[in-house]
Amino acid sequence: MNQQLNDYSQAVSQYIENLPKDGGDWLVAQRSSAAERFTEIGFPNAKIEAWKYTGIEGLLKQGFETTDKLPEFPEHAVLRQFLEEPVAGRLVFVDGVYQADLSTCDTAGITVGNLRSAMAASDRAVLEVIGSLSGMGDHGFAALNLATVHDGAVIRVTSETCLEQPIELLHVATKSAEGQALRSRHLIMLETGASANLIERYVALDDAAYFNNLVCEISLAAGAKLTHQRVQLESPRAYHLSDIHLGLQADAYYHGINAAVGAAWSRTLIHNRFTAQGANCELDGLYLAGDGQLTDFHLDVDHAVPHCDSRENFRGILHGAGKAVFDGLIQVREQAQKSNAHLYNANLMLSRHAEIDTKPQLVILADDVQCSHGTTVGQLDPQAVFYLRSRGLDEQRARHLLSLGFASEVIDRFENETLRLQLADVIRQQLQS
Amino acid sequence: MGLPNTEMEDFVESEYAQGFVTEIESDTLPPGLDEAVIRTISERKGEPPWMLEKRLTAYRHWLTMREPSWAEVRHPPIDFQTISYYSSPKKKPLLDNLDQVDPELLATYEKLGIPIDEQKALAGVAVDAVFDSVSVATTFRESLAEAGVIFCSMSEAIREYPELVKQYLGSVVPHKDNFFAALNSAVFSDGTFVYIPKDVKCPMELSTYFRINEANTGQFERTLIIAEERSHVSYLEGCTAPMRDENQLHAAVVELVALEDARIKYSTVQNWYPGDNEGRGGIYNFVTKRGDCRGDRSHISWTQVETGSAVTWKYPSCILRGKDTVGEFYSVAVTKGMQQADTGTKMIHIGENSRSTIVSKGISAMHGSNAYRGLVRVAAKAENARNHTQCDSLLIGDRCAAHTFPYIEVKNPTAQVEHEATTSKVSEDQLFYCRQRGLSEEDAVSMIINGFCKEVFNELPMEFAVEAQKLLAVSLEGAVG
Numbered sequence: 017m018n019q020q021l022n023d024y025s026q027a028v029s030q031y032i033e034n035l036p037k038d039g040g041d042w043l044v045a046q047r048s049s050a051a052e053r054f055t056e057i058g059f060p061n062a063k064i065e066a067w068k069y070t071g072i073e074g075l076l077k078q079g080f081e082t083t084d085k086l087p088e089f090p091e092h093a094v095l096r097q098f099l100e101e102p103v104a105g106r107l108v109f110v111d112g113v114y115q116a117d118l119s120t121c122d123t124a125g126i127t128v129g130n131l132r133s134a135m136a137a138s139d140r141a142v143l144e145v146i147g148s149l150s151g152m153g154d155h156g157f158a159a160l161n162l163a164t165v166h167d168g169a170v171i172r173v174t175s176e177t178c179l180e181q182p183i184e185l186l187h188v189a190t191k192s193a194e195g196q197a198l199r200s201r202h203l204i205m206l207e208t209g210a211s212a213n214l215i216e217r218y219v220a221l222d223d224a225a226y227f228n229n230l231v232c233e234i235s236l237a238a239g240a241k242l243t244h245q246r247v248q249l250e251s252p253r254a255y256h257l258s259d260i261h262l263g264l265q266a267d268a269y270y271h272g273i274n275a276a277v278g279a280a281w282s283r284t285l286i287h288n289r290f291t292a293q294g295a296n297c298e299l300d301g302l303y304l305a306g307d308g309q310l311t312d313f314h315l316d317v318d319h320a321v322p323h324c325d326s327r328e329n330f331r332g333i334l335h336g337a338g339k340a341v342f343d344g345l346i347q348v349r350e351q352a353q354k355s356n357a358h359l360y361n362a363n364l365m366l367s368r369h370a371e372i373d374t375k376p377q378l379v380i381l382a383d384d385v386q387c388s389h390g391t392t393v394g395q396l397d398p399q400a401v402f403y404l405r406s407r408g409l410d411e412q413r414a415r416h417l418l419s420l421g422f423a424s425e426v427i428d429r430f431e432n433e434t435l436r437l438q439l440a441d442v443i444r445q446q447l448q449s
Numbered sequence: 450m451g452l453p454n455t456e457m458e459d460f461v462e463s464e465y466a467q468g469f470v471t472e473i474e475s476d477t478l479p480p481g482l483d484e485a486v487i488r489t490i491s492e493r494k495g496e497p498p499w500m501l502e503k504r505l506t507a508y509r510h511w512l513t514m515r516e517p518s519w520a521e522v523r524h525p526p527i528d529f530q531t532i533s534y535y536s537s538p539k540k541k542p543l544l545d546n547l548d549q550v551d552p553e554l555l556a557t558y559e560k561l562g563i564p565i566d567e568q569k570a571l572a573g574v575a576v577d578a579v580f581d582s583v584s585v586a587t588t589f590r591e592s593l594a595e596a597g598v599i600f601c602s603m604s605e606a607i608r609e610y611p612e613l614v615k616q617y618l619g620s621v622v623p624h625k626d627n628f629f630a631a632l633n634s635a636v637f638s639d640g641t642f643v644y645i646p647k648d649v650k651c652p653m654e655l656s657t658y659f660r661i662n663e664a665n666t667g668q669f670e671r672t673l674i675i676a677e678e679r680s681h682v683s684y685l686e687g688c689t690a691p692m693r694d695e696n697q698l699h700a701a702v703v704e705l706v707a708l709e710d711a712r713i714k715y716s717t718v719q720n721w722y723p724g725d726n727e728g729r730g731g732i733y734n735f736v737t738k739r740g741d742c743r744g745d746r747s748h749i750s751w752t753q754v755e756t757g758s759a760v761t762w763k764y765p766s767c768i769l770r771g772k773d774t775v776g777e778f779y780s781v782a783v784t785k786g787m788q789q790a791d792t793g794t795k796m797i798h799i800g801e802n803s804r805s806t807i808v809s810k811g812i813s814a815m816h817g818s819n820a821y822r823g824l825v826r827v828a829a830k831a832e833n834a835r836n837h838t839q840c841d842s843l844l845i846g847d848r849c850a851a852h853t854f855p856y857i858e859v860k861n862p863t864a865q866v867e868h869e870a871t872t873s874k875v876s877e878d879q880l881f882y883c884r885q886r887g888l889s890e891e892d893a894v895s896m897i898i899n900g901f902c903k904e905v906f907n908e909l910p911m912e913f914a915v916e917a918q919k920l921l922a923v924s925l926e927g928a929v930g
Contacts, residue, residue: 065519350847350848353847363859365862365864366862370860371859372858373856373859375854376868377852377853377855378870378872379850379852380844380851381849382847383844383847383849387872388869388870388871388872389869389870390870391857391866391868392865393857393864394864394865
């Protein structure tokens, strides 16, 4: 492990040294301190509570490389992945590299761009936001991301702009990503009273093994509203790690709808600390884990001020030898009176070798609050299966139909119909395999 | 129901009712812990060499361990070399009857309401009173002996029933289990031993009162209950301690073994000195309690009412090894002043059709901190395992804390596991309803809290249920309204 840590540390310092010097001093300084932080904290291990059930040995063994390679890909294959609906703006990343030709944005009130050009232009307004919500990183991977960040989306919606159409943020992985560690970092900023709908997707064209190590910072100014639909459909050999940090100002509203279906190993952390009153955060999620897959969701909702609401609803389906980990922490600090926080996690186990480790947590330090959590692990109701069989469906189809019904509570939360249909299709296919 | 107000006032004035110290000469080892101390303990208790060997093995292992820090409790570090590990009332010539017992000691029992005299025959409770570390008197031995039940102190069991002790001691909680279990295995002073033979339903509820008396002496109780096939037993444990300013360490180990079709019900009311409202003094209570449902269809039920101690660290657990086994955990934990409790349970489902129920009610008031920490694990072979967990926390005042940390690990697709938890304060609506029916605010709160805990109190044996309600009212006095 230490050997590996040294290798990584060396690779990181080399990467920073080789960077073009026009990247702006400020970010280089940030990178160096993140590299130091990485050397200091190293990789997480099973002794760290948050990583108890999520092993990273497989990920480290792959030895993914930190290089900036330009991808080669057939354009039409990427175009096929686009949403059918008209969009207010589109950002396309292939193997972590921004594709200006494929990206569009001609709607008033939003500016989209990529981090790399912001770095090249030493755009302080953008660069200074980096790390403002995520810090240096709570674990080694997040620190690595900051130290070696390659590119990412920068989306800003100006004050009082209400977008009718969604913004699409598309990540495509091709076979040239094989063996690579992709390090993207997204900044999404909504100014006062703005409202937007963001669709973020991770898809793969080929069956490559790569490591997508992402950090996303989302800041909502007072009264801003963001609906964030997020679908992870990485290649079945991929590793995917997302750290999402939310900053909600007074009366801001964030609704995140997440689906984690692909990747051999995936972990999504959603961290939200309420720092202004009247904000509301809702998170829905669906995860599916089959043979050889590990899917992990970590939610960390911190009520640091009074009068904020949070609601979380996560559902998981385990089949084959799939393993899922769920950890949902709700914290209410001393002064955060009148907080409402509710979390629900349901898990459906369809097969003998599946495993689920779930841990909802409440840490409550204020008294005038309404907090609850509930979690269940169970299987399909045999009577419901029997009912469907008596209507002429075979056992397999009956079970798939019921599993889909279980998932639909979260799928229906996706506002975009294409996404809903696509997800239902993927789930059906996965269950059949 | 709450107590009438006059009675409440009495309680307020009386501070900690059980806070008195009995002055009896006792034979105490100087503070410190090394192999020589363990040899001395073993020698004083007249133990056979195999027992000394067990203690030394545990001690040597303990030296390699570190004190755990994961619990949601804060306290100054414990210096294990400043504690005296053995204290026994001075040896007296053998006594023929109660009259010859030191009247001071009897008076202490009177004050505590320990039923050591004839009156208890009517109550049908046999009491093995542990005064500090050595069992002083045991009653009802004869009627129990008739049924074949062995109910005696651990030291006596080591002397009289070495085979049983050798077979079962440490078989549920091995000395390597955790830091405090290792310490206990090395230095345990005394405790209770219960053996219920096959097909016997224990004729009465068994009960032990523990008292920590000597200043600066840790109590390291060791309890072992063995229920043979088709036997039943209900065991009550109640605790009070005199008021002392220095923190006292208590690290008990309780082991339960239930064989085929056996049933063990273990009830605890813990009311040790919690320290004053600024957090001075109070007992540190680090307990390892575990029941092993070894036989098919066996049943272990833990019920606890925790109102005392400055720091509580306690997770009565069930290993559901046999088929169709049942584990239950019912708990009320109250923390006020500066009290901290990190308590919960583990239900390890190994056998087919094993079922478990967890009901945990936490009440935090003033600066109290209360954490539920539980684990439900369903092993790959535990077909049709079933668990339902309910954790509710009630917060009184804006300086207190309530935490819930359930761990659920399932490796079998036929398992059904449910967990639900809520945290809130006493509902304004309920309070308003009671007030407009003419109840004072204090009575209303008391009534609502009792209702909140009812599910757990219902599981307690009659005598304890009454005591528990009284205790709750007293514990929360000054914290509500």
